[in-house]
Structure formats: structure tokens, C-alpha cells
Amino acid sequence: MRLFKIVFASALGLGCVGVAVLKFGHLEVERLTAQVASLEKEKHELGHFIERLSASRRVAQVDIVGQFADEHGHTHSTIRWVEIAPDGTLSEPQTVDAIGELVYFEAAVIKFVSESVGKGETGKSSSLAAFRRIFGEMQTPALVANLEPFIPANQKAKEVLDEGRLWDLFWELMDDPTLAGKYGVRTAQCEAPAVRVHAGQIWEVSLDAAGGLNVRLIGRRDGVSPMPQPIAAAPRDRK
Numbered sequence: 001m002r003l004f005k006i007v008f009a010s011a012l013g014l015g016c017v018g019v020a021v022l023k024f025g026h027l028e029v030e031r032l033t034a035q036v037a038s039l040e041k042e043k044h045e046l047g048h049f050i051e052r053l054s055a056s057r058r059v060a061q062v063d064i065v066g067q068f069a070d071e072h073g074h075t076h077s078t079i080r081w082v083e084i085a086p087d088g089t090l091s092e093p094q095t096v097d098a099i100g101e102l103v104y105f106e107a108a109v110i111k112f113v114s115e116s117v118g119k120g121e122t123g124k125s126s127s128l129a130a131f132r133r134i135f136g137e138m139q140t141p142a143l144v145a146n147l148e149p150f151i152p153a154n155q156k157a158k159e160v161l162d163e164g165r166l167w168d169l170f171w172e173l174m175d176d177p178t179l180a181g182k183y184g185v186r187t188a189q190c191e192a193p194a195v196r197v198h199a200g201q202i203w204e205v206s207l208d209a210a211g212g213l214n215v216r217l218i219g220r221r222d223g224v225s226p227m228p229q230p231i232a233a234a235p236r237d238r239k
Contacts, residue, residue: 056207060083075101075136080095081134085155098135100136101137105193105205106133106134109187109189110128121184129191129212203215
């Protein structure tokens with residue numbers, strides 16, 4: 001009888017140990033499962049963070065619709081400029097004449113801190129650009145007419161106000177780090193990427209979410225004549 005009690009007690013003890021092992025083993029599995037889920041969530045969020053930082057969107061298209069060389073050998077390019085809103089809305093086309101083989105596309109650019117861009121914070125999820133003018137290397141920028149500003153008709157009123165406020169402060173943001181920090185601005189500056197253009201080319205201007213402007217050749221239109229020969233200077237009358 002005593003032996004039975006000892007055996008029973010031993011079996012009961014082992015059973016309790018087994019239950020404890022199973023119980024705590026299950027808790028450990030739950031803990032590890034929760035940890036894996038948390039890591040997966042962090043990985044997912046990090047992936048979106050990186051995607052937002054590396055995002056880029058088209059902001060304008062440039063068509064070189066014609067070219068000629070004047071009597072001094074300077075290249076004149078007729079450019080068709082169309083801006084593109086975030087939702088794909090197109091601006092009214094503008095025609096610009098640029099003098100020189102190298103053509104500059106100038107814009108005021110506001111870049112936000114990387115943390116805001118990566119998190120996709122409202123109003124700070126991507127850089128902003130306001131195009132000012134297009135000019136050739138043979139022109140004085142200050143003498144070139146400004147482009148007509150493009151504000152999409154379907155842009156929300158709050159977005160217009162928020163961006164307008166930043167543009168009103170643009171020059172102050174440029175030279176006041178404290179003010180820039182208040183608005184989450186990393187950099188406020190003018191950028192003017194330039195490319196050498198030829199008749200018939202189609203260029204794309206893009207804006208990096210966490211960076212600035214880029215100009216890339218994307219195609220060529222058929223049927224556009226190459227640049228004609230220079231125009232001969234008119235002969236002077238001899239007296």
C-alpha cells in the first residue's frame with residue numbers, strides 16, 4: 001500500500017511537471033509568436049518608409065518642337081512646357097523660346113526632413129517645387145519672363161493654403177534654420193537642372209519625394225525637322 005502511494009505520488013509529481021512544462025512551453029510559443037508578428041510589422045512599416053523615401057513623380061513634360069540657328073550660330077529652341085499635378089492633371093501648355101544649346105529649368109524647391117517623408121506625414125510626404133522660368137545658356141535669367149504658376153483646379157483648399165504659406169516664407173526658410181525646423185523643412189533652395197536639347201526630343205521632369213529635380217530624355221517625336229542652317233546676316237548697303 002505504501003509502495004502504491006509512493007508510485008502514485010511520483011506519477012502525480014511527474015504529471016504536474018509535464019503539465020507545467022506544457023503550460024510554460026505554450027506561453028513561450030505565444031511570446032515568440034507575438035515577437036515574430038511584431039518584427040514582421042516593423043519590417044512591413046520599414047518597407048513602406050523606404051518606398052516613400054525613394055519615391056519620385058513626374059511634374060512636367062518638355063517638348064522641343066522646333067529649333068534654328070541665328071546669324072551668330074546661337075541655337076534657338078521652341079519649347080512646349082506642360083506641368084503635371086500629383087493626380088495627373090495637366091496644366092495649360094506654355095511656349096518658351098530658349099537661346100543656347102543648354103537649357104535650364106529653374107524652380108524653387110522645398111525639401112522636408114526624411115522622417116516626415118518616410119512616415120508620409122500630411123503636407124510633408126514629398127518635396128514641393130514651384131517652377132519659375134526656362135532659359136538657355138546664352139540668356140540672362142533675370143531678363144527672362146516667368147512661367148505662369150500652375151495650381152490644379154481640383155487641389156484641396158487646405159493643401160493650397162498650406163503650400164501657399166510655405167511659399168510665402170520661402171526666402172525666410174532659406175536663411176533661417178529655426179523657422180525651417182518649425183515647419184519640418186530640411187532645405188529651401190532654387191534648383192535649375194540643365195540639358196542639351198535637340199528638335200523633336202521629349203523630356204520628363206521629375207521630383208524626388210526626399211530630394212530635388214531630375215530631367216530625363218524619354219522619347220522623340222517623328223516628323224520633326226532637324227535644326228536648319230544658320231540664318232545669313234542681311235548685307236549692308238554700301239555708301
